[in-house]
Amino acid sequence: MVLKGRVWKFGDGVSTDDIIPGRFFHLRSNLPELAKHTLEDLRPQFVPEVKSGDFVVGGENFGQGSSREHAAQVLKSKGVNAVLAKSFARIFFRNAINVGLAAIICDTDEIDEGDELEINLEKGIITNLSKKRDLTFTPLPRVMACILSDGGLVAHIKKQGEFKLD
Numbered sequence: 001m002v003l004k005g006r007v008w009k010f011g012d013g014v015s016t017d018d019i020i021p022g023r024f025f026h027l028r029s030n031l032p033e034l035a036k037h038t039l040e041d042l043r044p045q046f047v048p049e050v051k052s053g054d055f056v057v058g059g060e061n062f063g064q065g066s067s068r069e070h071a072a073q074v075l076k077s078k079g080v081n082a083v084l085a086k087s088f089a090r091i092f093f094r095n096a097i098n099v100g101l102a103a104i105i106c107d108t109d110e111i112d113e114g115d116e117l118e119i120n121l122e123k124g125i126i127t128n129l130s131k132k133r134d135l136t137f138t139p140l141p142r143v144m145a146c147i148l149s150d151g152g153l154v155a156h157i158k159k160q161g162e163f164k165l166d
Helices: 022-027 031-035 070-077 090-099 142-150 153-160
Strands: 002-009 055-057 082-085 102-105 116-120 125-128 133-136
Touching (some): 022 031, 090 153
């Protein structure tokens, strides 16, 4: 699976409240309306300017805070292909995979706002097309890659008829 897109760069400690501010909790049953507020406190222009296939890149502990699966869901619904970060809060990482959003642990220091990336999930290679430089990461375990390929955990179970490891 190869992903290609443009980078939106954020720093360390992006929380689920940064992704979806708690003041919009009442919209959690209306994902399209909730998604209109994705990252609005950190980057007001994110929702109007994000394009399908773009990447969100963070630093340490991306997705920290509450365990809202909506944080991963709204990123996915806005067309974000993957989130790349030095580290993830565990619950955000699992929620991302479960909704079909790739979460890639890698060194993000060499990736800048607006860079164009091509990511080969199977080989663990990020090609920074803007800088003509490759970065590597540990590919996701096969079961997670399969869940992503199927479009998320629910889609995986519907497709497979059960939870399958391969």
